[in-house]
Amino acid sequence: MTHPRGALIRNTAPARINHWITGGCFVLLMLSGLSMFHPMLFFLSGLFGGGEWTRAVHPWIGVVLLVSYAGLIVQFWRDNLWNRDDFAWLRAIDRVLVNEEEGVPEVARFNPGQKFVFWAMALLVPILFLTGIVIWDVYFSPYTTIEQQRIAVLVHCMAAAAAIIVWIIHVYAAIWVKGSVRGMTQGYVTPGWAWRHHRKWLRQLAASGSSGPRPSGGGKAPHA
Numbered sequence: 001m002t003h004p005r006g007a008l009i010r011n012t013a014p015a016r017i018n019h020w021i022t023g024g025c026f027v028l029l030m031l032s033g034l035s036m037f038h039p040m041l042f043f044l045s046g047l048f049g050g051g052e053w054t055r056a057v058h059p060w061i062g063v064v065l066l067v068s069y070a071g072l073i074v075q076f077w078r079d080n081l082w083n084r085d086d087f088a089w090l091r092a093i094d095r096v097l098v099n100e101e102e103g104v105p106e107v108a109r110f111n112p113g114q115k116f117v118f119w120a121m122a123l124l125v126p127i128l129f130l131t132g133i134v135i136w137d138v139y140f141s142p143y144t145t146i147e148q149q150r151i152a153v154l155v156h157c158m159a160a161a162a163a164i165i166v167w168i169i170h171v172y173a174a175i176w177v178k179g180s181v182r183g184m185t186q187g188y189v190t191p192g193w194a195w196r197h198h199r200k201w202l203r204q205l206a207a208s209g210s211s212g213p214r215p216s217g218g219g220k221a222p223h224a
């Protein structure tokens, strides 16, 4: 796919496909999980062909999410490592939240908020998977006790609630920072977007003469 002249590659096609498989699985898990969580939300099971189908399909989507999120971890962990500058950015969070980013410490590919979402999900997805295995009766009930299943279901629900909150923050921030969603749909951002939100990343790209993580045609290196 070609991008406008000067565009910067933010996410390669494999990374984007991987991301949207993850996002799709998460939404399906949330809807099917909520339908089993409370009778008031049972109507959501209609989306999956009724209660029995929902119960059967939910854990399998969880398996796909685990594998898919592992793919995101492999591709993004390096850019999400915490560094000392991140504390300075956090101290200026009040200015970030009112959209006055001048004077806020420069950030590289991901800001501390994004790093938080990344690591929170890296913790929560495996917790959801492991507790899910314990309550996946069809295959695993002979290997666990009722007491273990009770604890697992409680932890599973708490981790799901936390993951949904993290997901809401993630989607809100993605829409709020105009131009980010295109970086995950079409794969590119403008140099202006990078200058405003990820200036250190822009400088790194300029210094390396590349137009993104792995240039796939289109953009030229900017001159910051």
Ligand code: HEM
Pocket (backbone or CB within 6 Å): 010, 019, 022, 023, 024, 026, 027, 069, 072, 076, 080, 110, 114, 115, 117, 118, 121, 167, 170, 171, 174, 180, 181, 182, 183, 184
């Ligand atoms: C379904 C709704 C979702 C939307 C609209 C969305 C949107 C986005 C956007 C726009 C970006 C690019 C941010 C940037 O380039 O700076 C992004 C990155 C990312 N998203 Fe999502 N996302 C969604 C769901 C998810 C879910 C469910 C997960 C994980 C379970 C997830 C994990 C990530 C990760 C790991 C990144 C890379 C950024 C980082 O590593 O910090 N996303 N998302």
